[in-house]
Amino acid sequence: MSATTTLExxxxxxxxxxxxxxxxxxxxxxxxxxxxxxxxxxxxxxVARRRPRRVRALTLDDWLALGGSVLASFALLYVGxxxxxxxxxxxGFVVCWYFVFIAxxxxxxxxxxxxxIVVERLVAATLYLVAALVIFALASTVVYTFVEGWPAxxxxxxxxxxxxxxxxxxxxTQGGILHAIVxxxxxxxxxxxVAVPLGIGTAVYMTExxxxxxxxxxxxxxxxxxLSDILAGLFVYALLVVGFGLGKTGLAAAIAIAxxxxxxxxxxxxxxxxxxxxxxxxxxxxxxxxxxxxxxxxVLPSARAGLVTAAILAIARGIGETAVVLVTTGATSFFxxxxxxxxxxxLPLFIYTxxxxxxxxxxxxxxxxxxxxxxxxxxxxxxARWIVRDKTGRERSRLLIVQRLFVRDVGGxxxxxxxx
Numbered sequence: 001m002s003a004t005t006t007l008e009x010x011x012x013x014x015x016x017x018x019x020x021x022x023x024x025x026x027x028x029x030x031x032x033x034x035x036x037x038x039x040x041x042x043x044x045x046x047v048a049r050r051r052p053r054r055v056r057a058l059t060l061d062d063w064l065a066l067g068g069s070v071l072a073s074f075a076l077l078y079v080g081x082x083x084x085x086x087x088x089x090x091x092g093f094v095v096c097w098y099f100v101f102i103a104x105x106x107x108x109x110x111x112x113x114x115x116x117i118v119v120e121r122l123v124a125a126t127l128y129l130v131a132a133l134v135i136f137a138l139a140s141t142v143v144y145t146f147v148e149g150w151p152a153x154x155x156x157x158x159x160x161x162x163x164x165x166x167x168x169x170x171x172x173t174q175g176g177i178l179h180a181i182v183x184x185x186x187x188x189x190x191x192x193x194v195a196v197p198l199g200i201g202t203a204v205y206m207t208e209x210x211x212x213x214x215x216x217x218x219x220x221x222x223x224x225x226x227l228s229d230i231l232a233g234l235f236v237y238a239l240l241v242v243g244f245g246l247g248k249t250g251l252a253a254a255i256a257i258a259x260x261x262x263x264x265x266x267x268x269x270x271x272x273x274x275x276x277x278x279x280x281x282x283x284x285x286x287x288x289x290x291x292x293x294x295x296x297x298x299v300l301p302s303a304r305a306g307l308v309t310a311a312i313l314a315i316a317r318g319i320g321e322t323a324v325v326l327v328t329t330g331a332t333s334f335f336x337x338x339x340x341x342x343x344x345x346x347l348p349l350f351i352y353t354x355x356x357x358x359x360x361x362x363x364x365x366x367x368x369x370x371x372x373x374x375x376x377x378x379x380x381x382x383x384a385r386w387i388v389r390d391k392t393g394r395e396r397s398r399l400l401i402v403q404r405l406f407v408r409d410v411g412g413x414x415x416x417x418x419x420x
Contacts, residue, residue: 065108066125073101098129145370152368164334168354168362177369179335183250183344184376188319190254190339191261195318196311199265206266207273208295218270224263232259233327241328250339252328253346257321261314268313272306273299305388312384316377322348347373 058066077097081087102122109118151172152158158176166175202221206214236256240246276299284294300307325346331353332343347369354366 061112062121066105069101069105069108073097073104076100076104102126142374145367145374149364149367149369149371152364153371158365158368162333162335166333168357168359170361172361172364175365177347177350177365177372179333180345180347180350180369181372182335182337184319184346184348184373186337186339187250187254187257187325187344187346188315190251191257191318192311192315194255194258195261195265195314199262199310199314200269200307202262202266203269203273204295204300206270208291208299221263221266221270225267227260227263229260229321230323230327232256233324235259236324237327248329248343249341250329250336250344253325253344254339256324256328257318260321260324261318264314264317265310268310269303269307272303272310275306276302308384308388312381315380319373319377319380320348321346322352325349326352347376 074097077093077100081093081096087093102125105125106118106122109121113121155172157173159181160178161174161176162179163175163177164179202217205211206218206221233256236252236259240252240255241248246252280298280302281294284298285291289297326349329343329345331349332345336342336344351366351369351373354362354369
């Protein structure tokens with residue numbers, strides 16, 4: 001009796017287990033018969049465009065923490081520094097504000113961030129503050145110089161006349177700085193022709209040739225970098241002006257300026273040549289090029305940006321020389337374009353002599369000449385940046401943009417596939 005009951009129970013369980021499978025099979029058959037074809041293949045969703053995550057991007061909370069720390073530190077210091085402690089002084093207020101801001105900002109950031117994030121934010125805030133101070137100092141100097149010299153720019157004679165026969169108290173409608181501009185261009189031009197090739201050649205000898213005495217030359221160059229400008233002027237004055245009877249001319253001043261520029265060009269060019277990868281030299285020599293051909297065709301073009309920077313730094317130093325020009329050629333108020341016959345003056349020397357008079361009109365001329373000097377240096381740096389611009393990278397970026405537009409219009413391919 002018990003065996004019969006057990007068999008009947010097992011049959012009932014088998015029927016219950018088989019019923020769902022039969023029902024599922026019948027539903028599949030019905031779906032296939034209804035569609036009248038093979039089952040649908042699931043569609044792959046389109047790949048989303050991958051965007052690089054901005055690691056250093058600041059969120060809204062970060063900006064609010066920074067702004068709140070600035071305002072809170074200012075309020076605390078305003079109450080404590082000026083009212084509770086009864087201190088005074090703008091510089092002291094700014095210095096104390098910085099330390100209070102660092103303490104408040106560190107406290108606010110440490111609430112929701114780990115220690116290394118707090119240190120990173122404090123270092124970043126300090127660096128940004130230092131950069132802002134440097135930019136403010138430079139911008140204030142340039143703006144103040146141009147504002148003070150702006151009245152002289154209203155008169156065309158300031159750029160087309162010299163100061164021959166014009167008193168220092170004469171109005172701005174008389175006289176000009178043409179002789180100083182021409183003298184600066186001639187003397188600095190001669191100095192560049194002398195110093196830049198010699199400096200780059202010295203750097204090539206120290207880094208590429210490494211011949212006898214290269215270590216001694218490097219030591220001399222490093223020592224001359226710290227040489228005072230007045231010593232170079234006295235050396236040229238004693239050797240050329242007095243010894244060889246050259247006289248106080250623009251050529252003597254140009255040679256003295258070249259002496260001050262030469263070690264700077266050599267040292268900066270040496271650094272630029274040293275950072276050229278050695279694999280470029282090895283690849284060129286492996287292709288059969290000689291050592292000189294490698295230096296001329298591979299090393300120097302690779303270091304072009306550094307060499308131009310070295311020349312610009314040296315020119316910026318030479319164009320602002322005053323003591324050297326004063327010792328070797330002296331100040332003059334008349335126009336002279338011949339560097340080997342008569343004395344010449346420069347813009348820095350004109351500024352110095354005009355400032356010594358302490359006359360309001362002369363000071364305006366001095367600030368006007370300083371503005372012209374700043375404009376010349378700025379133009380020089382702009383030209384240098386244009387010379388060393390990255391033509392390959394710019395052409396590659398343009399080609400990539402055109403390629404992306406073409407692929408989008410023709411094939412409709414996603415940007416990630418086009419990049420691959």
